[in-house]
Amino acid sequence: MALSSPVCAPHPVSPVRILGVDPGSQRTGVGIVDVTSDGRVMHVHHQPLVLLDAESFPLRLRKLLEGLWALIEQYAPDEVAVEQVFLSNNAMSALKLGQARGAAVAACVARDLPVSEYAAKEIKLALVGSGSADKRQVQHMVGVMLGLSGRLQADAADALAVAITHAHVRASANRLGVAERLAWGRKGRGRR
Structure with missing residues (x-):
């Protein structure tokens, strides 16, 4: 009598x-989403990390690091997407923003997470279809795409928009059968 091998159903990814x-x-927005292999994006969490109550700027950076590490511990993300710094007319503001961005990237890389970077125009293009969309349009589309009601806090909405953009790039790469860095122009240069 021949033994038949059991039929194995594919494991869901x-x-x-x-x-x-x-x-x-002053505030760093964080947004966490899950993306399925077919590109569906589901909301997990969002919030602003409020840094203003720290006694000095270096302590703000520490609060940012510790806040991100706590979220990484709690939610166990697989990948990170960070908005690139925009150019500012105020040199001191741009410097502080760059330092906060550096602290955020370092916090994630220190936890061995891959980091991808997206410019504000790329995020607007991915969500609204226009690189010149305004913040309200982006916030609205984040809410629609994730099925969230009510007004979203601006920094958290921007963070969700970055995560959704990365989810779209991943889904495009999967559909095309190419590496993520090839799925959207020059994204390969942003990987850390």
């Missing part, structure tokens, strides 16, 4: 969890 970060020296 676990969603990939993406931590989106919108760095700021």
Whole structure:
């Protein structure tokens, strides 16, 4: 009597969890989404990390690091997407923003998470279809795409937008059968 081998159903692929970060020296937005292999994006968490109550700027950076580490510990993201710094007319503001962004990237890399970077125009293009969309349009689309009601806090909405952008890039790469860095122009240069 021949033994038949059992039919094995394919294992469902676990969603990939993406931590989106919108760095700021006063508030850093964080948004976490899960993305399935077919590109569906589901909301997990969002909040602003409020840094203003720290006694000095270096302590703000510490608070940012510790806040991100706590979220990484709690939510266990697989990948991180960070908004790139925009150019500012105020040199001191740009410097502080760059330092906050550096602290956020370092916090994630220190936890061995891959980091991808997206410019504000790329995020607006991915969510709204126009690189010149305004913040309200982006916030609205974040709410629609994730099924969230009510007004979203601006920094947290921006962080969710970064995470959704990365989810779209991942889904495009999967559909095309190419590496993520090839799925959207020059994204390979942003990987850490």
